[in-house]
Amino acid sequence: MKEVVSKFIIVDYGAKFQFTHHLPIIEAYCNMIRNSGFEVDTFLTRNADRKAFNTVPGNKKYFLTGTVYKPSYKENFILASLISLFNYLLKNKQGWNFLKNFLKICFSFRAKRALINEIKYAAGKIVVIFPTAEPVAIQLVKSLLSNSLGENFCFKFRVVGGENRGFLASKSELEDLAELVLHYPSQIQVGVETDKYKEFLVSKGFPRQNLIWSPWPPIIKGKIKKPVKGKTIIIGFLGNAKIRKGFNDIPTILKNYSSINSNFKAIIQPAIFPWKGYTSVLKELSSLSNKLIFTDKNLDLDQLVKLVSSCDLLILPYNSNSYSINASGLLYHASDYDIPVITLKGVGFETEVIKYQLGLVVNKIADIGPKIDLIINSSFNCEKYRSARIQASEKFIFQY
Numbered sequence: 001m002k003e004v005v006s007k008f009i010i011v012d013y014g015a016k017f018q019f020t021h022h023l024p025i026i027e028a029y030c031n032m033i034r035n036s037g038f039e040v041d042t043f044l045t046r047n048a049d050r051k052a053f054n055t056v057p058g059n060k061k062y063f064l065t066g067t068v069y070k071p072s073y074k075e076n077f078i079l080a081s082l083i084s085l086f087n088y089l090l091k092n093k094q095g096w097n098f099l100k101n102f103l104k105i106c107f108s109f110r111a112k113r114a115l116i117n118e119i120k121y122a123a124g125k126i127v128v129i130f131p132t133a134e135p136v137a138i139q140l141v142k143s144l145l146s147n148s149l150g151e152n153f154c155f156k157f158r159v160v161g162g163e164n165r166g167f168l169a170s171k172s173e174l175e176d177l178a179e180l181v182l183h184y185p186s187q188i189q190v191g192v193e194t195d196k197y198k199e200f201l202v203s204k205g206f207p208r209q210n211l212i213w214s215p216w217p218p219i220i221k222g223k224i225k226k227p228v229k230g231k232t233i234i235i236g237f238l239g240n241a242k243i244r245k246g247f248n249d250i251p252t253i254l255k256n257y258s259s260i261n262s263n264f265k266a267i268i269q270p271a272i273f274p275w276k277g278y279t280s281v282l283k284e285l286s287s288l289s290n291k292l293i294f295t296d297k298n299l300d301l302d303q304l305v306k307l308v309s310s311c312d313l314l315i316l317p318y319n320s321n322s323y324s325i326n327a328s329g330l331l332y333h334a335s336d337y338d339i340p341v342i343t344l345k346g347v348g349f350e351t352e353v354i355k356y357q358l359g360l361v362v363n364k365i366a367d368i369g370p371k372i373d374l375i376i377n378s379s380f381n382c383e384k385y386r387s388a389r390i391q392a393s394e395k396f397i398f399q400y
Contacts, residue, residue: 246317320346
């Protein structure tokens with residue numbers, strides 16, 4: 001007999017800024033839950049950008065303490081100072097797990113108390129969804145399952161790499177989560193975005209039957225009219241600029257393509273957090289300045305998807321070592337607007353690009369330029385991928 005569920009609660013300790021991936025996935029999940037007739041609450045950090053999260057339906061409660069995206073000194077001087085101190089003492093330190101565990105218990109306490117209070121008055125089970133598994137979230141579930149009321153919860157984790165971020169990470173979070181799944185297999189499901197991520201988690205001890213595909217649902221922000229194609233090709237390099245996302249390779253890609261076809265414009269999103277050598281790349285790009293359009297470094301979701309939809313293609317020159325198992329938020333956005341992509345062989349989302357015919361996969365950076373005209377003159381239809389993502393998201397949320 002199917003479990004009676006009284007409500008859903010989304011908990012995200014990393015949800016603060018509008019430019020991260022947290023907002024769109026939370027908003028999409030809340031819409032799907034509400035559209036299915038269920039009540040949904042969202043627990044967010046106390047310093048989350050409330051204007052950005054206003055679009056999220058359901059009840060929003062701002063009381064969590066984020067440690068990766070911590071409060072600024074202006075927002076909460078004492079807490080920000082303490083977190084900075086702990087970060088200095090504990091980041092990349094081994095053998096301090098007792099203190100890390102103690103702090104995780106402290107940071108998870110208010111959420112545990114809130115969830116226990118919810119379950120006391122619930123007519124059925126409560127499904128708790130963590131869009132991003134991270135150290136405090138894993139500790140929270142561990143604490144709840146040790147409580148006598150813990151059996152009345154179902155937990156959904158999306159594992160996307162957040163478990164190893166921040167000074168509270170002990171580097172054994174995946175093993176701890178795998179152990180929880182093995183002990184409570186009927187109460188915990190773990191979402192993964194790629195087949196490669198699934199195999200990675202199986203190698204870490206996760207039972208295969210508890211792993212489920214959980215890509216982003218389609219996030220289409222209204223009817224955005226795509227400009228009529230002219231002679232000028234619009235190439236997008238969007239998403240916050242990082243070395244691992246191949247920002248350093250943009251000059252090579254564009255110079256190679258310029259020798260083939262000079263009728264193009266490139267839309268480039270700058271770095272929020274510049275690195276050593278970043279300005280050198282900008283100088284190298286200066287020779288193509290008449291062909292470049294730099295966006296604001298901070299883009300909200302509406303701005304980002306409008307830029308995506310204005311492109312003829314997106315280039316995702318991600319480092320295949322850094323992205324060997326990961327998905328790409330830009331791939332999701334591109335497919336929502338039928339924009340093809342070019343990416344490199346070896347990235348975690350390579351299989352989806354090929355399986356759903358979302359663009360082209362090339363062997364190396366030098367192969368990208370010569371393929372741009374080919375992809376522009378080819379036809380792509382991302383509807384099958386969007387439908388598959390909707391079905392997968394519904395299964396992840398509602399299968400319990």
